[in-house]
Amino acid sequence: MIKKENIDYKIDHRIFKIAVIFIMFIITLIIGISYGSLKINIIDVFKAIFFESDGLNHNIIFNVRLPRNLVAAMVGINLALSGVTLQGVMNNPLASPGLIGVSSGAGFMAFVIMILFPDYAYLVPIGAFIGAIATSFLIYLLAYKQGVSAIRLILSGVAVSAFIGAGINILMTFYPDKVSGGLSFMIGGLSGKTWPDFFSIWPYTLIGSVLCILLSNQINLLQLGDEVAIGLGLNVEKIRRIFIIFASFLAASAVSVAGLLGFVGLIVPHITRLIVGSDYRYLYPATIGVGAITLVGCDLIARMLFDPVELPVGIIMAVLGAPFFLYLLREKR
Amino acid sequence: MLIKASNLTIAYDKKEVVHKININVQKGEIITIVGPNGSGKTTVLKALTRIIKYKKGEILLEGKEIRKIKDKKIAKKIAILPQTRNTPEDFNVETLVRYGRFPHTNWQGKLSKEDKDIIDWAIKKTGMSHFRKNKLTELSGGERQRAWIAMALAQKTEIIVLDEPTTFLDLSHQLEVLELVKNLNKSENVTILMVLHDLNQAIRYSTRIYVMEKGKVIAKGNPEEIISSELLKDVFRVNSDFYEDKRHECNHFIPYKIEREIHDRRNIK
Numbered sequence: 295m296i297k298k299e300n301i302d303y304k305i306d307h308r309i310f311k312i313a314v315i316f317i318m319f320i321i322t323l324i325i326g327i328s329y330g331s332l333k334i335n336i337i338d339v340f341k342a343i344f345f346e347s348d349g350l351n352h353n354i355i356f357n358v359r360l361p362r363n364l365v366a367a368m369v370g371i372n373l374a375l376s377g378v379t380l381q382g383v384m385n386n387p388l389a390s391p392g393l394i395g396v397s398s399g400a401g402f403m404a405f406v407i408m409i410l411f412p413d414y415a416y417l418v419p420i421g422a423f424i425g426a427i428a429t430s431f432l433i434y435l436l437a438y439k440q441g442v443s444a445i446r447l448i449l450s451g452v453a454v455s456a457f458i459g460a461g462i463n464i465l466m467t468f469y470p471d472k473v474s475g476g477l478s479f480m481i482g483g484l485s486g487k488t489w490p491d492f493f494s495i496w497p498y499t500l501i502g503s504v505l506c507i508l509l510s511n512q513i514n515l516l517q518l519g520d521e522v523a524i525g526l527g528l529n530v531e532k533i534r535r536i537f538i539i540f541a542s543f544l545a546a547s548a549v550s551v552a553g554l555l556g557f558v559g560l561i562v563p564h565i566t567r568l569i570v571g572s573d574y575r576y577l578y579p580a581t582i583g584v585g586a587i588t589l590v591g592c593d594l595i596a597r598m599l600f601d602p603v604e605l606p607v608g609i610i611m612a613v614l615g616a617p618f619f620l621y622l623l624r625e626k627r
Numbered sequence: 628m629l630i631k632a633s634n635l636t637i638a639y640d641k642k643e644v645v646h647k648i649n650i651n652v653q654k655g656e657i658i659t660i661v662g663p664n665g666s667g668k669t670t671v672l673k674a675l676t677r678i679i680k681y682k683k684g685e686i687l688l689e690g691k692e693i694r695k696i697k698d699k700k701i702a703k704k705i706a707i708l709p710q711t712r713n714t715p716e717d718f719n720v721e722t723l724v725r726y727g728r729f730p731h732t733n734w735q736g737k738l739s740k741e742d743k744d745i746i747d748w749a750i751k752k753t754g755m756s757h758f759r760k761n762k763l764t765e766l767s768g769g770e771r772q773r774a775w776i777a778m779a780l781a782q783k784t785e786i787i788v789l790d791e792p793t794t795f796l797d798l799s800h801q802l803e804v805l806e807l808v809k810n811l812n813k814s815e816n817v818t819i820l821m822v823l824h825d826l827n828q829a830i831r832y833s834t835r836i837y838v839m840e841k842g843k844v845i846a847k848g849n850p851e852e853i854i855s856s857e858l859l860k861d862v863f864r865v866n867s868d869f870y871e872d873k874r875h876e877c878n879h880f881i882p883y884k885i886e887r888e889i890h891d892r893r894n895i896k
Contacts, residue, residue: 520711521709521711
């Protein structure tokens with residue numbers, strides 16, 4: 295009898311943590327929307343969103359802050375989900391979206407467009423998306439040899455990224471005067487993101503989140519090692535392929551909107567794992583929450599810290615997130 | 628016949644490592660594959676459990692070509708305890724054993740009352756009841772091995788395949804694991820196919836032995852009959868004395884000298 299209670303308590307514990315994470319997400323989102331160069335109180339925020347159709351508050355809230363914060367949340371969710379998925383399918387804690395070439399592919403395309411075809415700068419998001427997907431596909435193909443082993447995929451990812459990195463460096467060497475545009479893409483940021491950006495990213499977030507949560511039982515098995523997973527009747531090859539496709543689309547959609555925010559995909563999964571453990575049935579929902587909080591929160595700080603000058607959110611994330619992660623790491627062990 | 632492999636040839640890339648071997652597993656047996664390092668024991672085990680693909684020949688599971696059977700269906704017949712596996716840091720024994728029910732549940736993995744009963748049974752059977760809520764990383768090597776066996780047991784298969792289940796364990800834990808295996812075979816009628824390094828243990832616990840050398844089966848049958856001082860000399864290059872283990876009514880040998888001559892002669896060639 296005592297044991298039974300124990301089991302229930304443990305499960306409740308994790309669900310409780312996830313609930314807290316989502317409440318924190320809502321709070322962060324509301325703060326993110328109400329704070330800025332102009333502070334607007336919460337009641338006015340709700341009024342502006344749901345009742346007003348004109349006026350200063352409505353313009354600021356509805357046309358600027360709401361979409362920007364939503365985009366931040368989606369970007370955070372997509373990158374974090376992508377990272378936590380890759381860490382699971384590769385069985386490697388250092389896996390991140392950069393590993394499957396998403397960063398290098400997107401970065402290269404952004405540089406090519408901004409430097410060689412500056413008139414078509416509006417094509418950067420779609421170009422980056424294509425570059426990201428194409429590169430991860432290439433890496434998968436190069437790693438394929440009677441199936442794809444995690445280690446081969448990681449190594450071919452490193453090699454291809456190095457090769458593409460050389461391409462970016464060539465462009466920067468020959469066109470030093472035009473580097474700045476591409477550089478801001480490399481750092482990543484949410485400045486000026488609004489509804490069209492939101493509409494281009496939310497379908498990936500929705501579909502990705504739902505599929506990840508539905509397949510969490512499968513990715514759990516991969517954590518036990520390929521041979522054990524095969525023994526339990528999992529088609530390891532197929533599941534790994536499906537998850538890599540998820541991960542590359544999720545990351546590519548985020549990167550094409552916000553540039554290369556490398557940190558989220560690597561660290562957020564680990565922070566979340568320290569909170570709820572490594573069972574993906576809990577880890578996935580928690581990652582969604584923590585990913586969103588991280589980006590919305592960091593973007594808020596990026597906007598407020600040196601107001602009216604805005605910092606790129608990527609810098610804030612690295613400066614605050616890395617020490618926070620190290621703190622968690624040392625506390626938990 | 629549960630498993631019947633004929634003319635099985637296995638290659639890594641183009642290099643053939645197992646050549647045209649035949650292996651049969653019948654219900655209720657404890658079969659052990661032995662042989663020197665690099666003789667292909669583990670490779671055969673992996674092919675028989677479809678972890679790696681084979682090049683030629685065929686493997687029949689209850690008369691049906693194994694490549695044509697669905698993954699989950701095989702997992703209901705054969706449970707595997709491979710050597711390479713990963714232990715997530717925060718998984719406890721119960722969490723691990725639950726995964727044994729994976730082939731029996733739908734894609735969401737919802738456990739029925741029956742599944743839960745089987746999990747309880749597997750944990751109890753392997754003597755892990757006290758450790759149910761312990762993290763795997765907190766357990767000793769022997770306890771952890773028993774937890775993995777509990778997972779395999781929860782699969783409720785006819786065959787359990789174990790790849791060197793005693794490696795890295797101390798003496799008492801080796802004995803514990805092998806006694807557990809024997810007990811499962813006796814009381815639950817689980818057929819066992821395993822690879823062991825300790826030949827004396829193989830003699831004592833197996834009903835049949837396959838001896839492999841350089842990718843071929845060079846002897847098979849009753850352990851008493853085939854493990855002889857000639858075979859040990861030929862295959863393992865050791866001279867040994869044989870004694871009778873009266874308690875277990877089987878042979879027991881002690882190797883005393885490495886047969887260097889054969890080795891040296893080969894090197895000169």
